[in-house]
Each structure stands twice: as structure tokens, then as C-alpha cells.
Amino acid sequence: MKLSRIFLSIGLLFAVVPAEPAAAQEAAPNPAPTSDAAALSKARAAGTKQRKAKRFYERSFDLSGIPSYRPQARVHGTLRQWGNNYLADSGLMQVWQDGFRKHHPKLRFEDNLYSSSVAFPGLISGAADLAPMGRQALWDELKGLEREGAKGGDEGVGSVEIVEIVMATGSYDVRGWTFALGVFVHKDNPITQLTIEQLDGIFGAQRDGGWNGLTWDASLARGPEKNIRTWGQLGLEGEWADKPIQPYGYNMKYHFNDEIDKKVLKGSSKWNESMRAYSNVAGLKADGTLTAGGELIMQALSKDRYGIAYTGIPFLVPQTKALALGGGDGRFVPLTLETVQDRSYPLIRDVYYYFKREKGRPVDPKVREFLRYVLSREGQQAIQADGKYLPLTAEVAREQLRKLD
Structure with missing residues (x-):
């Protein structure tokens, strides 16, 4: 199925202003700094490889107020995810999936975790069931999904809704992963x-x-x-x-x-x-x-x-x-x-899951059970053990769980 193409635009562009590049060039083996997309992707990947196994905080937060995971339904089949590459790069997604399969051994995962930018195209096209994102959905992405939900004439307008789940609090001190501003x-x-x-x-x-x-x-x-x-x-x-x-x-x-x-x-x-x-x-x-x-x-x-x-x-x-x-x-x-x-700082940033649902109909059991696991004590302990994103507070975890009902 052909994917819808999402163009990200906020409507105001500023020129890129280099900061003292000459001094930096003297110490670098490459005398020609570049903002070429291919070079940036290669350099970004090199940095990600260095960071993915590193913990950026050692503090343990009290997660006793978050309930442990207890299955409410046995699920099987395939759960398809498109989106946030950091979940795969850090190994956190593998930890979640290994823990979840102890309860649901017949469930398989198909992951296309290359970038948050592929999340909504996956949802809009129907190629993904879940879309993890390291940022909040943009206006263009929400509009694209709204239009997709309205296909088929006026009767389809408003029949599909997007559900936003905060699954972790962004980092404090980590470069390359979602961090507070x-x-x-x-x-x-x-x-x-x-x-x-x-x-x-x-x-x-x-x-x-x-x-x-x-x-x-x-x-x-x-x-x-x-x-x-x-x-x-x-x-x-x-x-x-x-x-x-x-x-x-x-x-x-x-x-x-x-x-x-x-x-x-x-x-x-x-x-x-x-x-x-x-x-x-x-x-x-x-x-x-x-x-x-x-x-x-x-x-x-x-x-x-x-x-x-x-x-x-x-x-x-x-x-x-x-x-x-x-x-x-x-x-x-x-x-x-x-x-x-603890989310008292005003400019925290969150890490999200998005999925589609038909209004008035229950959430897909596979989606519901996996997100319940991510929001459980076990899921949040895995976030804490990874040492990049921060675990949710018990209050926020409960608030997100209510969105799955």
C-alpha cells in the first residue's frame, strides 16, 4: 500500500547560522564541515552507536505505586510497530518484548523502528498497529490521520480517532534521546x-x-x-x-x-x-x-x-x-x-505511543495488552534500568492506562 507522505512545516524558516566554524575546523581532520543529509545521517549513527549501551543516570526512582502487569486477555498474532529508532537502538524494545512474551508466547512483533518520522505514515497507511515516537505528533501528522479517517465520504468523518499515550518522560542529561528543554x-x-x-x-x-x-x-x-x-x-x-x-x-x-x-x-x-x-x-x-x-x-x-x-x-x-x-x-x-x-519542571518532553481506534469500539487486544505492559511496573523498571528515558510517576501511569479502556 502506498504510504501517505507527511511534510513537516511550521511556517517560519530561519537561516542556519554557523557558530565559529573556523576554530572547530583547525582541530578536525575534515576541513569542510557540512550539513549534507547523507553526512549527517552517518555522523548521527556513529554517535548513537556510542551512546546506546550507556546509562546516563544511576538514580532509582520509587515505582511501587505503579501496578505490576497482570494479563487481562491472552493475545496472539502479529503486532506491527513503526517509529522511534531509539527504542531499538538502546535495546529497550527488546527487553519489553522479551518480558511481554513470557505472558504471551504466541505473539510476534514486526518492527520498523527507524525514525519517529515513519510513525504516522505507518498508521495512516494501515501498515502499523502502534507508532512509538520520541516527540509529540505534529499538526501535519494529525491532519493526515484526520483526513484518512474521513475517507469514504461524509459518513466516515470523525469515525477514527488517534489515541496518544505518554509511555515515558524524556531524559534530563542525554544527547540524542528525547530530553527536557x-x-x-x-x-x-x-x-x-x-x-x-x-x-x-x-x-x-x-x-x-x-x-x-x-x-x-x-x-x-x-x-x-x-x-x-x-x-x-x-x-x-x-x-x-x-x-x-x-x-x-x-x-x-x-x-x-x-x-x-x-x-x-x-x-x-x-x-x-x-x-x-x-x-x-x-x-x-x-x-x-x-x-x-x-x-x-x-x-x-x-x-x-x-x-x-x-x-x-x-x-x-x-x-x-x-x-x-x-x-x-x-x-x-x-x-x-x-x-x-517528577514532571514539576515546565518544559519536560515526553515519549509517546500512538494508535488508531474506531470510535465506540474497544482497543485491539494486542495493542491494549502490550501498552498495559509498557505502563506497568515491569515496563517502567526496564526504562529505569536502561538509564536514558525516565520512568513515569504513578499518577501519570494511571492516567495513561485509563485511555486504554
């Missing part, structure tokens, strides 16, 4: 905390509304008077008062921006006009691994006392610092392993 400034900057509304003012721009799922919501509009463009607007005085804020981030093909857009910019995709945007580069490192856009972002920020950036804690350098974030209630939460795992 931090907001960083130069170490000389006296500011220590910001609200999400202030981040909107810094990274965003005036807007006529924003997307709430697949619905355009004009009530999310705001004017230019809420733009924050100088440090003095955030209360800094003296030499800082009139200094312009220089934002740094990723170019708009990165899914990190989708997270910031949804959680900070109200789904508007309206970004600060002065944003400097970066991309991954190959050819800078002697070991052949990728130079991540986050590294380039933090290199630039380390040389700019008046800059601000969003990326992950793996890219923190001594000249920069992370800010505590708050929601406007007076409580500010620092970016730590504990606040990411």
Missing part, C-alpha cells in the same frame, strides 16, 4: 528565573491566534506590547537595562521548536524576528560523530553576555547557566533530574 543565559547575566509568559515575550511575537490541536483559536492572540526585547523589560538595571536580548535556537525543521511553540508560543508559530537559528553539522569531530545544533547554540551563547537560548542540559558549558522556570504562580522550578522525573 532548558532556557540558558550567559553566566554573567544576573537573571535567575523567568515565567513561561516572559519566555513568550522573549521568543515570540504578536499573533492573531494559535493552534489548539487541529483548531485555530483566535482567543490566543496577543499584541506587540507584550514583546520583550531588552533586558530592562525583565527588571535588570545598570548596564543591562537597555541591552537588546539576542535569542538563540534551532531552525524550524527541528521538533524542539514544536515543543516551544505549543508550550510557550500558544501554537502560533510566531517567533522573535531576531532569532539566530542553528542546525546539526558533520565533519567537525575527529571521531566522526555529529556536532549537534545544541552545541553550536551554546558555543554562540557562551560568547554573548546578552543572549538567551533554549536547548538541552547536555550542551551546557561553563560560560552559561540554566534558569528556573515558573508558570506565573510565584513558584519557580530549576532544571534537575528530579524535577524532570
Whole structure:
């Protein structure tokens, strides 16, 4: 069956800005850094190979509040999965499947785990039963599935729904796997905390509304008077008062921006006009691994006392610092392993499973039982033992299990 092609676009493109490439080239065997897609894929694979067997945290979290797995039905046949390659690269998927087959020895798995980008094409085409993703579904992907559910005329409209299951909390300190997003400034900057509304003012721009799922919501509009463009607007005085804020981030093909857009910019995709945007580069490192856009972002920020950036804690350098974030209630939460795992930090990122279901009909038993296993104590213990993603809290695990009823 021909797969539907999903084009990812947010509507705003920034130029890729290299950060001090000349200095990096002097130490690299390849004097020609490149953003060529084939070279990037090769360098990315080299880095993934180094990381997949490594634990990135040793902390054990209390999982006693998450129930152990008890089968509610015996399942057999084939469960087809398309999506997140990190589950296969890390070996976590194999651990889950081995544990699950102890209860359901007649079930087989067919895995096409190459990238989150193949997840929704698999679901839309009917080639996949489950779609694991290292990020939340994009607008284009949801729209594609909505259109697929409406095929066959007006009677089909709304008959198919997508179910989103959070199956793990994204990492704190691991490069290449889903990680929480931090907001960083130069170490000389006296500011220590910001609200999400202030981040909107810094990274965003005036807007006529924003997307709430697949619905355009004009009530999310705001004017230019809420733009924050100088440090003095955030209360800094003296030499800082009139200094312009220089934002740094990723170019708009990165899914990190989708997270910031949804959680900070109200789904508007309206970004600060002065944003400097970066991309991954190959050819800078002697070991052949990728130079991540986050590294380039933090290199630039380390040389700019008046800059601000969003990326992950793996890219923190001594000249920069992370800010505590708050929601406007007076409580500010620092970016730590504990606040990411307990989900109190505002810019956590999640790891997902998606599947289709006919409205009013029960979930496919194979899908339901496997996801119940992933959300069980055994499934979450496997996540913790792998040491990359973080296990869910008991409350969130229960919330996800209710979606399977």
C-alpha cells in the first residue's frame, strides 16, 4: 500500500547560522564541515552507536505505586510497530518484548523502528498497529490521520480517532534521546528565573491566534506590547537595562521548536524576528560523530553576555547557566533530574505511543495488552534500568492506562 507522505512545516524558516566554524575546523581532520543529509545521517549513527549501551543516570526512582502487569486477555498474532529508532537502538524494545512474551508466547512483533518520522505514515497507511515516537505528533501528522479517517465520504468523518499515550518522560542529561528543554543565559547575566509568559515575550511575537490541536483559536492572540526585547523589560538595571536580548535556537525543521511553540508560543508559530537559528553539522569531530545544533547554540551563547537560548542540559558549558522556570504562580522550578522525573519542571518532553481506534469500539487486544505492559511496573523498571528515558510517576501511569479502556 502506498504510504501517505507527511511534510513537516511550521511556517517560519530561519537561516542556519554557523557558530565559529573556523576554530572547530583547525582541530578536525575534515576541513569542510557540512550539513549534507547523507553526512549527517552517518555522523548521527556513529554517535548513537556510542551512546546506546550507556546509562546516563544511576538514580532509582520509587515505582511501587505503579501496578505490576497482570494479563487481562491472552493475545496472539502479529503486532506491527513503526517509529522511534531509539527504542531499538538502546535495546529497550527488546527487553519489553522479551518480558511481554513470557505472558504471551504466541505473539510476534514486526518492527520498523527507524525514525519517529515513519510513525504516522505507518498508521495512516494501515501498515502499523502502534507508532512509538520520541516527540509529540505534529499538526501535519494529525491532519493526515484526520483526513484518512474521513475517507469514504461524509459518513466516515470523525469515525477514527488517534489515541496518544505518554509511555515515558524524556531524559534530563542525554544527547540524542528525547530530553527536557532548558532556557540558558550567559553566566554573567544576573537573571535567575523567568515565567513561561516572559519566555513568550522573549521568543515570540504578536499573533492573531494559535493552534489548539487541529483548531485555530483566535482567543490566543496577543499584541506587540507584550514583546520583550531588552533586558530592562525583565527588571535588570545598570548596564543591562537597555541591552537588546539576542535569542538563540534551532531552525524550524527541528521538533524542539514544536515543543516551544505549543508550550510557550500558544501554537502560533510566531517567533522573535531576531532569532539566530542553528542546525546539526558533520565533519567537525575527529571521531566522526555529529556536532549537534545544541552545541553550536551554546558555543554562540557562551560568547554573548546578552543572549538567551533554549536547548538541552547536555550542551551546557561553563560560560552559561540554566534558569528556573515558573508558570506565573510565584513558584519557580530549576532544571534537575528530579524535577524532570517528577514532571514539576515546565518544559519536560515526553515519549509517546500512538494508535488508531474506531470510535465506540474497544482497543485491539494486542495493542491494549502490550501498552498495559509498557505502563506497568515491569515496563517502567526496564526504562529505569536502561538509564536514558525516565520512568513515569504513578499518577501519570494511571492516567495513561485509563485511555486504554
